Amino acid sequence: MQKRLIVPDQLLDIMIQRLAHQLIENHVDFSNSVILGLQPRGIFVSERLQQKLQAILGFPVRTGRLDITFHRDDFRRRESPIVANATHIDFHIENKRVILVDDVLYTGRSVRAALDAMIAYGRPASVELLVLIDRRYTRHLPIEAKYVGQYVNSLPAERVLVEWKNEETAANNIWLITKKEEN
Amino acid sequence: MQALSVRHLLGIKDLTPADIQLIFETADNFKEVLSRTIKKVPSLRDITIANVFFENSTRTRLSFELAEKRLSADVINFSASGSSVKKGETLLDTVNNILAMKVDMIVMRHASAGAPHFLSRHIKANIVNAGDGTHEHPTQALLDSFSIREKLGEVGGKKIAIIGDILHSRVALSNIFALNKLGAEVMVCGPATLLPRHIADLGVKVELDVRKALAWCDVANVLRIQLERQQMKYFPSLREYTLYYGIDKKLLDSLNKEIVIMHPGPINRGVELSSDAADSHHSIILNQVENGVAIRMAVLYLLASKVS
Numbered sequence: 001m002q003k004r005l006i007v008p009d010q011l012l013d014i015m016i017q018r019l020a021h022q023l024i025e026n027h028v029d030f031s032n033s034v035i036l037g038l039q040p041r042g043i044f045v046s047e048r049l050q051q052k053l054q055a056i057l058g059f060p061v062r063t064g065r066l067d068i069t070f071h072r073d074d075f076r077r078r079e080s081p082i083v084a085n086a087t088h089i090d091f092h093i094e095n096k097r098v099i100l101v102d103d104v105l106y107t108g109r110s111v112r113a114a115l116d117a118m119i120a121y122g123r124p125a126s127v128e129l130l131v132l133i134d135r136r137y138t139r140h141l142p143i144e145a146k147y148v149g150q151y152v153n154s155l156p157a158e159r160v161l162v163e164w165k166n167e168e169t170a171a172n173n174i175w176l177i178t179k180k181e182e183n
Numbered sequence: 184m185q186a187l188s189v190r191h192l193l194g195i196k197d198l199t200p201a202d203i204q205l206i207f208e209t210a211d212n213f214k215e216v217l218s219r220t221i222k223k224v225p226s227l228r229d230i231t232i233a234n235v236f237f238e239n240s241t242r243t244r245l246s247f248e249l250a251e252k253r254l255s256a257d258v259i260n261f262s263a264s265g266s267s268v269k270k271g272e273t274l275l276d277t278v279n280n281i282l283a284m285k286v287d288m289i290v291m292r293h294a295s296a297g298a299p300h301f302l303s304r305h306i307k308a309n310i311v312n313a314g315d316g317t318h319e320h321p322t323q324a325l326l327d328s329f330s331i332r333e334k335l336g337e338v339g340g341k342k343i344a345i346i347g348d349i350l351h352s353r354v355a356l357s358n359i360f361a362l363n364k365l366g367a368e369v370m371v372c373g374p375a376t377l378l379p380r381h382i383a384d385l386g387v388k389v390e391l392d393v394r395k396a397l398a399w400c401d402v403a404n405v406l407r408i409q410l411e412r413q414q415m416k417y418f419p420s421l422r423e424y425t426l427y428y429g430i431d432k433k434l435l436d437s438l439n440k441e442i443v444i445m446h447p448g449p450i451n452r453g454v455e456l457s458s459d460a461a462d463s464h465h466s467i468i469l470n471q472v473e474n475g476v477a478i479r480m481a482v483l484y485l486l487a488s489k490v491s
Contacts, residue, residue, distance in 0.1 A: 070216065070224035070484075081488040083185055083205070084212035120221035 006160075007133075007150060007174035015149040016045075019130060020052040022147050023099065030061050032125070033097040038114050039067040039085035042102035044164045045132055049101060064089035066100075071113040087117075094122035099147075103162040105131040108143035133160050133174060152176065187485050191303045191310040194319035195360035203364060207329055209481035210474070217253070217477060227256035227487050232288045233281045236313070237263040237274075240292055242448050242472060243313050243323070247290050250479035256487075259286070274298060275305055282308055287490045288483070291315075309486045317351050317412065323447050324357035326478040328365055330471045331402055334443055339366035344396040346372045347406030347428065347455050350379050350417070354447045355406060359385050372396035373428065376417040393428050397435070402443040405430060405456050421454055431457035435465055443467055 007015065027033040030053070037046025043065050050063040069084035100114055111129060118124070130147035135154050152160060154176060161175045187202050195203075216224055232251045236244055244260075251258045261281065263269070268277060278289065290311045291299050296318035299310050314320040332338050343362050349355045349371045362369045363386055370388040371378060383389050390396045397403055408424060418424050435442060444456070444465045452458050461468060 067212065069212070070226045072226075075226050076229070076488055076490065078488070081186060081485055084209060086212070087215055116225070120216075120219045120223075122220070 002178040004176045004178075005173055006152060006176050009165075009171040009173055012132075012149075012172045012174065015132065016048050016052055019147050019149060020049055020056060023049070023053065023130070024056065026128075027097065027099075030057070030059075032095075033061075033099065034091060034093060035061060035063040035099045035101055036066045036089070036093075036114075036118065037063065038100065038102045038110060039065055039069075039087070041104075041162065042100075044162075045103050045130075046101040049130075062091050064091065066114060066117055068110060068113040068117045071117040073109060073113065089121055092122055093118065093124050095125045096122075098124040098127045099130055100127060101130045103131065104133045104135065104160045105129070105143075105145050105148075106135050106138050106160075108139045108141035111143045112141055132162060135160060150174075186488065190486070190489050191299070191312075192321050192482055192486060193299050193303060193310065193312050195321045195324050195357045195364070196319070198321075198364070200364045203325065203328070203361065206325055206478065206481045206485065207332065209485060210325075210329055210477040213253075213477040213480040213484070214474070216480075217473075223253050223255060225255045226484055227251070227254040230254075230287045230487050230490060231257040231259070231285060232290060232483070233259045233261060233286045234313075235261045235278065235281065235289055235291045237268070237291070237293045237298075238314065240313070242475065243292065243320075246472070246475040247311075247313060247322075247479050250476050250483060251290075253476070254480055254483060254487075256288075256483070259284075274302070278302055278306060282306060288486065307491065309490055311482060311486065314353055316353065317356075318353050319357045319360075320353040320447075321357050321361075322475070322479055322482060323354050324361040325482070326471055326475045327354075327358055327404060327445060327447070328361045328367075329478055330445065330467055330474050331367075331443070333470070333474065334467055335401065338362065340368075341402060342368045342370070342400045343402045343404060344370045344372055344390070344400035345404045345406065346393060346396060346430070348377045348408050348417075349373050349382065349406070350377045351409040351412040352406050354404075358404060359387055363387075370396055370399060374418050374424070393430065394434070397430070397438055397442065400442070402445060403430070404445040404447070406447065407449065407451055408454055425454050429453075429455060429457060430460050432459035432463055435460055435463065441465075445471060448472070 035046050037043035053061045065088045067085045067087040129145040131145045132149035134148045134151050159177045163169050163173045165172050288309045290313050292313040293315050296316035298315050299312040303310050328338050345355050372390040446468050
């Protein structure tokens with residue numbers, strides 16, 4: 001297994017800073033906008049974005065967590081079911097401008113499931129997608145992100161790993177991992 | 184990623200504590216789904232489920248049907264009354280005919296203990312036992328423990344008394360298995376004639392005095408007197424049973440402590456439980472019914488991933 005660093009800690013911080021500013025450019029005071037992080041890994045991005053936005057704007061930005069497990073299209077196509085995570089949305093999304101946030105955009109299937117899951121909570125005025133990494137030329141569905149941290153050209157055998165600093169990892173890093181040839 | 188260790192839910196006896204935890208965690212998520220404006224998810228939209236009921240049921244059957252529909256499964260209902268079973272068709276033939284219509288899962292209630300186990304050896308579909316005779320009623324025990332966990336935070340270490348007709352109760356047996364696996368202390372209480380012999384071998388305390396049982400426990404799961412299963416007299420009269428084993432508000436108040444009252448339904452009001460006790464703040468009977476749908480969704484969801 002090969003591991004290549006594509007976004008180091010310092011750059012990741014700048015990237016989130018830039019995405020926050022891009023959001024402010026379009027949403028100005030966030031009075032009618034909400035952020036939804038996709039479980040499980042998108043919530044780390046949405047929480048950092050929320051912190052950054054609140055630091056710049058000086059007022060709270062509504063942020064929720066959306067779980068898509070029961071809306072996935074690969075149920076029963078896997079060996080075992082995916083364990084669900086909590087959905088936590090303590091505001092109405094009816095007529096709101098929703099920003100969906102995930103770490104990596106790959107086939108687009110998670111985003112499709114997220115759109116489906118989100119509709120159960122109301123009818124938003126508009127929906128936008130923000131991702132840290134957009135893997136180009138890998139989409140299975142006609143889904144594109146409006147805000148992108150970085151585009152990455154990658155092969156299907158590769159995987160993008162976004163690591164967040166915790167007890168086990170020392171820093172925030174984004175890696176491109178090449179799996180071993182399987183014969 | 185986790186999965187259940189079993190292909191069918193025949194009884195709690197076959198489950199591991201990890202299975203029960205996985206079902207509870209999945210049910211937590213489905214409880215959240217049930218609080219949404221749109222209470223439906225598309226997970227099981229390619230699955231067909233037959234509810235095969237050879238015995239009467241209101242709660243369990245409605246609860247299963249609702250759980251299946253909330254998961255977007257296709258549902259067919261079968262009840263023995265008004266069917267060809269009356270013409271002498273065997274259980275296996277009946278079920279095979281249902282399966283020939285491309286059914287993936289069977290939810291079955293039957294008056295004979297072991298009927299779903301027998302089926303599981305002969306058919307490919309996944310089976311959920313919705314009650315077999317006086318043997319097991321696994322989803323009821325799961326929702327009971329889930330309701331205790333919701334009310335008291337956890338099941339492990341808690342004291343649970345199961346009070347009433349233990350001898351004829353599949354709910355009691357499944358509850359004992361589930362509570363033991365989750366680390367609770369269990370006591371059974373009832374007239375000696377309604378306690379199975381050697382029940383203490385299952386690792387439960389036995390008590391004949393309902394007041395002592397109530398004084399000991401954190402949760403009292405009160406069971407119905409199952410007159411339809413009693414071929415002989417186990418106690419002189421219902422009135423005498425109520426006198427010695429009936430639970431009312433006055434008795435609960437005299438305990439001077441917080442106690443949780445559960446009942447799997449249907450209640451014989453004024454027999455094992457008085458109306459003022461059943462409708463008091465101690466009671467979580469309607470929470471049990473609500474949790475039943477989430478628990479059944481979790482079980483069906485987790486088993487559906489094993490449909491071949």
